[in-house]
Amino acid sequence: NVRLHSLKRTLVPGSSEHEDAAVIDQEIQRLDRIVRDVLHFARPAEPRPVTITAGSLFSRVRDLLDSQLEKASIRLSLASSPPLRIRVDPQQIEQVLINLIQNAAESIGRDGTITLRARSTLMPLAGHATPVVILEVIDTGKGIPLKVQERLFDPFFTTKEAGTGLGLSIAARIVEKHGGALQYQTEVDRGTTFGIVLPRVEKNEDEVSTENFTH
Template sequence: MNLAVNALQAMEGSSSGTLMIRLSSHPTHADCVLIQMTDTGRGIPPDVLPRIFEPFFTTRDEGTGIGLSVVKRIIEAHGGSLHCESEPGRGTSFSITIPRTRISERTDG
């Protein structure tokens, strides 16, 4: 949810902003799922990009800087990874890779 909210905030003021969320099998790791969130917002400057997962780092006046660091920790706690690519003026893409798991069969008794 945090990634989607960030994407929507990055597109504020744009009349043609797009947020695409895609779920697929990972192309190189059959035991993983790939979730991609791509927006057409303002993008993240190259000097800021290396710091976006640091706790309490923010570029927003009203931001706390904990959202992305918490998202990354949760994903990693489940054996996954989170990566970001961004191009200023064109948008940002977050890729989440998480291991597949089986849903246990539930019996009500």
């Protein structure tokens, strides 16, 4: 790939050779994504959890994606939420949020809003009512057609030309490894809400980590 980039610099922009090199470069990147996705799906990494607030995770993701979404006139909004604690691997849950936000942006296309919201409730997990935090990604997109919903979490199912069909499968497995679940609600032409359901950390269980998490 490095050699290909070096070759592209020697070619005349707009020439057929330069265009061919660009196509090859795109295909290499696509194959690289496929290999990475398959490896992540086949051998998902074990979480390295720390206790953080949902809001700090949302802020980090917004900082990463805000400028990218602005180019498509998509607003990434953080809904006001209480300081809810969760014990997660920040990088892994960040990966899930980024995947959901990018899917939401593709559904919107241009001129819309994606809202990140955290809320607390009781849900049946492991056979009994458990306090949970739900990290929600709410979009104003087209919604998910029924035929797509039926296979939404199937590995290798995709509606995208360059997709691997593993994004949501990997996301669901990551959340499951955290003792949670990935859920959604959708309405055609009204939008979709994905919820990452995670066990809530009570105030006396753990101190919130001040660790700076990076890629």
